Amino acid sequence: xxxxxxxxxxxxxxxxxxxxxxxxxxxxxxxxxxxxxxxxxxxxxxxxxxxxxxxxxxxxxxxxxxxxxxxxxxxxxxxxxxxxxxxxxxxxxxxxxxxxxxxxxxxxxxxxxx
Amino acid sequence: xxxxxxxxxxxxxxxxxxxxxxxxxxxxxxxxxxxxxxxxxxxxxxxxxxxxxxxxxxxxxxxxxxxxxxxxxxxxxxxxxxxxxxxxxxxxxxxxxxxxxxxxxxxxxxxxxxx
Numbered sequence: 308x309x310x311x312x313x314x315x316x317x318x319x320x321x322x323x324x325x326x327x328x329x330x331x332x333x334x335x336x337x338x339x340x341x342x343x344x345x346x347x348x349x350x351x352x353x354x355x356x357x358x359x360x361x362x363x364x365x366x367x368x369x370x371x372x373x374x375x376x377x378x379x380x381x382x383x384x385x386x387x388x389x390x391x392x393x394x395x396x397x398x399x400x401x402x403x404x405x406x407x408x409x410x411x412x413x414x415x416x417x418x419x420x421x
Numbered sequence: 422x423x424x425x426x427x428x429x430x431x432x433x434x435x436x437x438x439x440x441x442x443x444x445x446x447x448x449x450x451x452x453x454x455x456x457x458x459x460x461x462x463x464x465x466x467x468x469x470x471x472x473x474x475x476x477x478x479x480x481x482x483x484x485x486x487x488x489x490x491x492x493x494x495x496x497x498x499x500x501x502x503x504x505x506x507x508x509x510x511x512x513x514x515x516x517x518x519x520x521x522x523x524x525x526x527x528x529x530x531x532x533x534x535x536x
Contacts, residue, residue, distance in 0.1 A: 340523060350465070350510065352523040363523065398464060402522075409455065410524060414464035 309333045311413035313399050319419045320389055328384045328416045330399030339382045340400040340410065341374065343367070350398065356382065389420045423448045423515050427527035434501055435535050442496040442530045444511030449489050452522060456485050456496050457510040459529065465510065469496070501534045508532070 312331045320326050332339050341353040355362040356374055364372075373385045382401075386393055399413040424447045434440050444454070453472045457465040469478045469485040471494070477486040484497040498505060508531045512524040 338522070342524070349528050350512070350524075350526040352525070355523055365523075400524075409467050409470045411467060412457075412465040417462075 311399055311401055311411050313397075313413035313416050315416060316414065317417045317419070319421065322391055322420055323388050326386050326389055326418065328386075328397050328399075328418070330382045330384070330413055331380050332382055332399065332401030333403075333411060334380070336401035336403050336411075338362075338402045338404070339376070340402075341384045342398045342400065342412075343395040344398065344415075345392075345395045353384075353397075386418075389418075391420050394418055394420045423451075423513060423525045425511060425513060425525055425527035427509075427511055427530050429530060430528065431531040431533070433533040433535060436501060436503060438501050438534075439497065439499050440501055440532070442498070442509050442511075442532070444494040444496070444527055446492045446494075446513050446525075448515055449492050450515055451489065452514040454485075454487055454494050454511065454513050455524065456483075456494075457512065459508045459510055461508075468509075498532075501532075503534045503536050506532055506534050 314329045339356040342350050344350045352365050354364040354368045371387045375383050396415045396417050398415045400410045402408045402410045426445050428443045451473050455470050456468045458468055459465050471478045471485055471487040482499040487494045508529040510529045512526040514522045
């Protein structure tokens with residue numbers, strides 16, 4: 308069964324460093340999302356992406372964040388200058404169509420900022 | 422702003438019992454509602470999706486209901502097993518008006534099924 312994959316599974320970085328989290332959505336899906344979950348808290352929406360541009364972003368998704376689909380398969384989240392409070396589990400999700408469709412989640416990348 | 426609440430926060434039941442998890446949401450203008458399972462330190466596994474026009478969906482021992490007008494959903498698990506132990510998350514999709522269909526999540530119910 309097709310699945311969303313994410314790499315790395317765990318990333319440790321120093322505060323102020325740039326990180327890139329990678330996702331490979333399901334191949335025929337058209338809508339892509341990033342969410343994050345700080346330990347013990349709710350899963351929160353960060354950004355949605357369709358047709359090579361951002362559809363919507365939350366207030367969490369500030370200028371330190373960016374997303375890109377550099378080729379036909381990868382979808383990346385970049386954090387330019389990490390802060391301690393960026394430590395969280397980051398999930399990528401994809402869906403084949405719009406609002407009525409199941410969102411499929413990847414296994415997540417655990418980001419630890421020291 | 423949509424808020425999703427799940428009660429109880431934790432639940433412990435003996436194996437074999439039937440159980441119900443509750444989810445409520447503040448804005449009834451939703452496209453759909455999804456139930457997920459999350460194992461510790463892992464990703465989210467989609468269990469059931471209910472469209473806003475539907476009243477319930479079933480998959481195996483799981484049955485999810487939706488009452489959109491009252492802003493409530495329940496997940497019924499029949500004949501619980503130790504392997505059902507996990508955190509169950511409820512999430513809704515409300516069209517933001519910008520063509521995005523992001524999920525708004527509850528905090529989850531942590532289920533423990535005791536052998």
